[in-house]
Amino acid sequence: xxxxxxxxxxxxxxxxxxxxxxxxxxxxxxxxxxxxxxxxxxxxxxxxxxxxxxxxxxxxxxxxxxxxxxxxxxxxxxxxxxxxxxxxxxxxxxxxxxxxxxxxxxxxxxxxxxxxxxx
Numbered sequence: 001x002x003x004x005x006x007x008x009x010x011x012x013x014x015x016x017x018x019x020x021x022x023x024x025x026x027x028x029x030x031x032x033x034x035x036x037x038x039x040x041x042x043x044x045x046x047x048x049x050x051x052x053x054x055x056x057x058x059x060x061x062x063x064x065x066x067x068x069x070x071x072x073x074x075x076x077x078x079x080x081x082x083x084x085x086x087x088x089x090x091x092x093x094x095x096x097x098x099x100x101x102x103x104x105x106x107x108x109x110x111x112x113x114x115x116x117x118x119x
Contacts, residue, residue, distance in 0.1 A: 008079040009102070010044050010094040012036030014051060022091035025081045029095055041076035044094045045069045051092050052084060 011034035015022050023031065038044045049065045049072075056063065065072075068084075075082050076094065085091040 007099045008096050009099065010038040010076060010082075011097050011102075012038055012044075012047050012051070013091075013093045013095060014055075015091040015093070016089055017091055018087060018089045019083070019085045019091050022083070022085070022093075025083070025093065025095045028093060029097065034095075038076075038094060041073040044076035044082065045072040048072050048082060048084060048092060048094055052086075055086055055090055055092065 011029070013028045013032055014035055015028070015032070017023075036047050038047055045068075049060075049069060052065070053060065053063055072082055072094075076096075079096045081093065081095045083091060083093040
């Protein structure tokens, strides 16, 4: 499964809170900055696995997330928000974002000002 369903991508968030105290997907989008922009379902699964492994202090050899990987790809492909994490935190989320509602694509680059140097 290569691409998301048309018109969506995912924003990755890591919230320093356990799952039962974490923000809703809507709150994350409006209150937090995404730490990662994910364009394909495979990117979503890779980011969730690597971020969760890092939170656990484990390597890929120690925790493969084989069963979870297939589910994460399936949900991401369908445009679902995926939230996982550890009992005592952090909460790790890949929030589905419609392209039309995305701030990351519409944020213009601001040129850096400064004086031109003469030679």
